[in-house]
Amino acid sequence: MKTDSTVVTGSTFLVTDEDGQPSRDHDGFYHRDVRHLDCYDLSLPTDLDALEVVDVRPGERLLHLGSPLETGARRYHVARHQFVTDGLYERITVSNLTDDRTETTLTLSLGTRFDDLFEVRGMGTEMERTVQARTGDAGVTFSYDPDDVDFDREVSVTVDGTTDADPAVTTDGQRADATLTLPLTLAAGEHRDLSVAVTPTRPVSSAVDAVDKARRDVREREHRWLEATTLPDHDESWQDVLAESRENLLELRLDTEHGPLFSAGVPWFATAFGRDSLIAAYQALPLTTEVAKGTCRYLAAQQATEVDPERDAEPGKILHEIRHGELTARELVPHRPYFGTVDATALFVVLAHETWRFTGDDEFAADLWPHVDRGLTWLEEYGIGDGEFVTYDLESGESGSLRHQAWKDSGDGILFPDGRHPSGDLAAAEVQGYAYDAMRRGAELADHVGAPNRARELERAADGLRTRFDDAFWLSEESFYAVAVTGAGEQIPSVTTNPGHCLWSGIVPETRADSVVDRLLAPDMFTGWGIRTLSADHDAYNPQSYHLGSVWPHDNSLCALGMARYDREDAARRVGEGLVAAARARGNDRLPELFAGFDRDRTTVPVTYGEACEPQAWAAAAPLACLRAVDGDPVAPPLLVE
Template structure:
């Protein structure tokens, strides 16, 4: 599905996917709540008594929870009938309001039909990945109300109720209206949809859009203020209001869920403006931290989860996503976000409150996360059908390759994860120092120092001027140009003596496209500019590199990335950064889209705010310790 040509609305765990005119009528369309599609069809038809068809004059979503449409019957130079529509999604359903007006000089008749169908499919079914045999939902139409209900195979009973205005006549598959309007007359029609899902829990208090916007003032002037305003609204729309506090869903529509890695990085990018999002994210993940060894869910004690889903396939164990832990990087990122939050708010209350969680995370990193004891964090690819093969951020199965194009095998140690671990160990050393536990502080600082030394020895590729993307199970480096190396500047693990060569390499023609850093170098065997992780450009990936550049003192280079990222967003018709774009060289043509890229995506929208917080003013380097790591502090 190309989301540039679809309407996607969201509030909390509820979202609506429709075509560009606002009608849900194709395979993946519908109204979803907590990974269940309650309605698979929701499509309007306007049928004038006279010949003619309505045209769509306006179809806009100017806020993530709202859609505005204007549909007109036009004869000659003039509009005869108008339907002005506003649709907005709520935490528990959707509201639809239609103002129908006769703008002609004669009485006119109009029939309106709303076609509705419910299938209560799991989101993974709706996307065509799995299938569950189920009966048709029960449909009860009476007067101006339609009720659809279904009991899942595990006994969970879910329903949706549609309440129409008094002019409607409900039917089992929708509702009908018959209107006769005098010249100049108008009437308002309405539909209220309410989802009843027992999986819903009492949410944390929602945040109003105006209050959310105000929290980002003042910000430095953006290269394009329209892009920034869109990103701020998108981030508000992406919020999930969990009992532990606000947390950002990874993206709309298919990632309206808690994803450990995405939520942690996006929350980091919103500091210092929204420390409540960082705290909500940390508390949510701590409450669901791994407790036992479970191969199916890739769970282990202390491990931070990758993804939480509530659909039927997860609940009955067909997929492992009730709580899926198949990620190697969320656990160190949990620790580094906690330290970034401490710096942003200026106290360590949350560090003290979450001590059991971060100590368990560190224990996982030094035990299960490093199964062979070589000091590097690795993941063992999941068996086919049991989870992700690659469990770092480049999680497509073909993303980890050698220079000859062969795929890495065995337990893989990805480069950027070692940087995150380095930062986490240094954070732990500082916390223990503050707690008066000097022996522990010394031990964690020593671990960080050892990792830094061993990492450089094992990963540095002197002939390429960059770091290997990973080590395979035989400890052979993946000798390819890659974007992961940019994260190493962000984490601070790059030695001062290597920084300049690394920067030159990443900003050279092999990886720098002009829009961002290619995930894989342009001369590599597996390079494909229109691929998920083998040559595409991911804006969040490039933004982390930019933060690292600024922290190491490369301000001009960081400024180039800020400008390129905002230019990329400005090229989009909706002013949103897409999840990714093709890796073609920037020239006088627009960026080539990746057709199924999600938009908006949390870490991309957050990157636009994060980049403005990077101090790239002339002379800024003189006011900081040169080339100092950006997020984790030096040992205290």
């Protein structure tokens, strides 16, 4: 099975197969959750073989294609130099490799129905569209403007190098297609350039100029990023992996009016996410504090102000996911934004405090404090409410809502040892840790901004939660913590990575820490590449499942930070070095969203999980967090003093 290859800048990206060819149903050019082109195919009358795909830098890719071998030689070579910024820009060079004059025809096939990304992912709808196309001297523009909702989209394809004839256009109401052709007569050894600009706003006057500008923009963006970030020093085995992390994070950087943040990942999550963006920003703090500040400010601006059951919104809550496609505009999905996460609010407080401690920026702390306080109030009044723990209701939620609202948010993310699904209210272990950490950090911020009474309230609340957590979640027989506790007080004693996050948050008593660390590194949990999400001894274990035995790099990095917090750098090093070895063994120095949980001694490379996002922000940032743990620096340095 061919895997995805993407050229991406923020929420704009081109998806192809690994050879750079559009060969799968979900391939195409996307911008802000809409597939603007589902057909973008370059061809000659003869087949073209993929020879080489070079990811030059974030937002830039070079494809080398060749016609089939004829008596040991190729007739044509095609180079496709692609740039993604606010659109897709490409310079195509066709070369005659022979010593004879030759004639051929270059064809660019285009098409769209302006699919919402949720439709591409398989969400069944009965959406009817009327897609139109208009041609010009230099290309074609597709447009969609429904009468019944404020949602108009357009994409223009401008080509320098076509004939004066209009492109051939076909429409059937639901979609529109176009074919642009360029007859080529090439002398021996001659090459011809063709420039293409795909713009999701308005057509450009010159595709040649637009490609040149995109080339400059991509390279200047990388230059600014490299100047603004410095990779931490470490031994040679880590350096290429850390460099790849820095590149991937630039690809996923979204620049907003509130500052930069990391989108979750491509192809399916190229947007702001609460949990994902917060954790990735935290992991990447040694690389950049600018993104952490932007993430906090963006999420503060989107913080819920009212109760809205359809979107799982409550005052003070931090969003889970925001989308910009047609299904969102029509309110067929709740992502405008959607608040169905029980942990992002606590993580928001954690990141705001950690960023302040990293930077010593008192103005930032003062600006964020009202939003931090609202988040803490949500934790008290809605997260915990009249109960003992931060819980979510497995049976509630509107259409499009998530059943599980902690990080293992698949339908089977949390199971009893016999495979049964829990029901009713559920308190996930790591969520209690996040809440505890948020309260402790919130107390320090409250003291700093001059609210000592609020600080004492938060300290008492944190201490009470820590005591209740240890009493309710501890598994004496396992010397470990339950993954969750039901509303009826029943433990779910499955052995998972979730308690590793509790080490990171500091909710685990010192006397328990070593046993938790050692259990995470036992053979049924640690593969050699990383820690499995679920014990291999569990009845539901499946190494190629989403949350039931796979390895998630971000999950491992939080476990490693937790191990180092309790002075177990030895364990943190095993985890960190395992992930780095996994990235190197894959051949691209990159960690995907997740990979299969097979033992390292059974596989020479980590086995792919087919639906994994790559690049993915909290996977890309995982080596940075692991390095912090390995170096014995799991928490921020002391406040800077003038």
